[in-house]
Amino acid sequence: MHVRWKHLAVGLAILPIVVLFATWIGFFNVGASSGHWRITEWFLHFAMRSAVRTYALAVDAPERLPDNGIPPAAGHFARGCATCHGAPGEPRSPAALAMLPRPPDLSAVVEQWEDAELFRIVKHGVRFTGMPAWPTQARDDEIWSMVAFLRKLPAMDAATYRLLAYRERPQPPMHAFRFEDALAECTRCHGTGGMGFSPLTPVLAGQKEAYLLESLNAYLEGRRPSGMMQLPVQSVDPGHLSALASHFAALKRNAVVQPLKDDRVGQGEQIAQHGRPAQKVPACLGCHQNSQRNPSYPRLDGQPEAFLAAQLKLFREGSRSGTPFSHLMEKAAEYLSDADIENVSAYFSSLPPED
Known part of the structure; x- marks a missing residue:
């Protein structure tokens, strides 16, 4: 078959006009009740995996993931991730199952990714999906804690997950309008006694009330970056922040096991x-x-x-x-x-x- 370059050039010149016209008349269906064409779905997934793999080359992964950050990461996962991705003992919501593309069950796919690739996805999110970027780009330490949590997810049972995420307490509501609900949002990581459950979680018991209130307002207003703190603080009625600071400041700070004085x-x-x-x-x-x-x-x-x-x-x-x-x-x-x-x-x- 003889290719006439003149005809090919004309065709290529007209193609953008045809695409623009098809878009203008609404030819392309953007409804979410049906999926992409198979070729489109394959291409988008191929492009996503390739981009993550390439950009992850610039990520300096630690030799050892911060396992001591798993408890606060579990709390963040329960609030910010489980609705779409599900969790041990908690299936994905019907709304998430109707999304295109459908958010994956992470326990089934996390092992397909390297640590640096998981970091890249968690930090920057994925365009053209419902996967958002981490709430702040200034806290790589939190993101590595989330990667450490995700690594444990495939082998985690429901009881272990609930202990990490909720400490055997009822799951707090998504919006804490009552003080009791706001307090439950705090105690899932900081404990009812304010002593915390993780080496990366600060002790709030006996801390200065003015410092606690200033910190809560800084998280609320985005002046202090922390993805793990901004979400729960923003879910609480701001009118409760002063009472929360007062509550934890009044708690007695327990003595902890003292390390050897080396x-x-x-x-x-x-x-x-x-x-x-x-x-x-x-x-x-x-x-x-x-x-x-x-x-x-x-x-x-x-x-x-x-x-x-x-x-x-x-x-x-x-x-x-x-x-x-x-x-x-x-x-x-x-x-x-x-x-x-x-x-x-x-x-x-x-x-x-x-x-």
């Missing part, structure tokens, strides 16, 4: 008490000495070591903000090494609760 604690104490002026590292206790100082400066005594280390790294990266004093912590953490952060975190986590 070299890390001693070196951390040196920085906390004296800083390193030559390296522009101020003394932590200059601001965090006791509960009588500025009410917006949080108590650090007895906080989980992993939580403190994570927050210091966020301050050092400039990724943790939201209060009028955040810039002070950014400057204080700027010259801390990873070893310094580990030592300071070990020191404050070893302190008994103040009276």
Whole structure:
């Protein structure tokens, strides 16, 4: 067959006009009651997998996923993901099953993806589907915790999931209009005693009320980035935030098992008490000495070591903000090494609760 290049060129020139005309007259059916053509569905899925694979090449996956972040990730999954994707013992909603494309049962497909690919999907979402991006692009640590949770999902039974996500309590409503429901939203991660269930979850019991309220408002207004906190705070009636801060501030902070006072604690104490002026590292206790100082400066005594280390790294990266004093912590953490952060975190986590 002899191809006339002139005719081919004319055909290619007319094709966009034909497509535009077909679109204008409504030829393409955008109704969700029927699926794509098979070729269209294959192409879109092929394009998605190829794009995820390619962009994941730029993701620096950790050698070990943060398993200590699985409990808060489970709480986020229950609120933000399970409605569409289902969960152990909780089938996908009928609305999700009617979506095009249908959100997959993640326990059946998660093993098809590498860690870096899961990170890419969770962080950036997928266009032309109902999969949104993570609520903030500034908290890769939270996203890796979600990847760690997803890795456990295929082998997780319903009882284990409910314990992680709800702590054997009823599932909080999607919108907490009553104070009891707002409190249930908090206690699924922070516990009824305010001591938390994860090394990455802060102790709220006995924390300063002004600091707690300032933090809640910062999450609500998006001034402090956290996908795991912004969703539950935004689901709560803002009128309850002050009462929630007061409630947790009034709880007694229990003593925790103290770690052995090793070299890390001693070196951390040196920085906390004296800083390193030559390296522009101020003394932590200059601001965090006791509960009588500025009410917006949080108590650090007895906080989980992993939580403190994570927050210091966020301050050092400039990724943790939201209060009028955040810039002070950014400057204080700027010259801390990873070893310094580990030592300071070990020191404050070893302190008994103040009276």
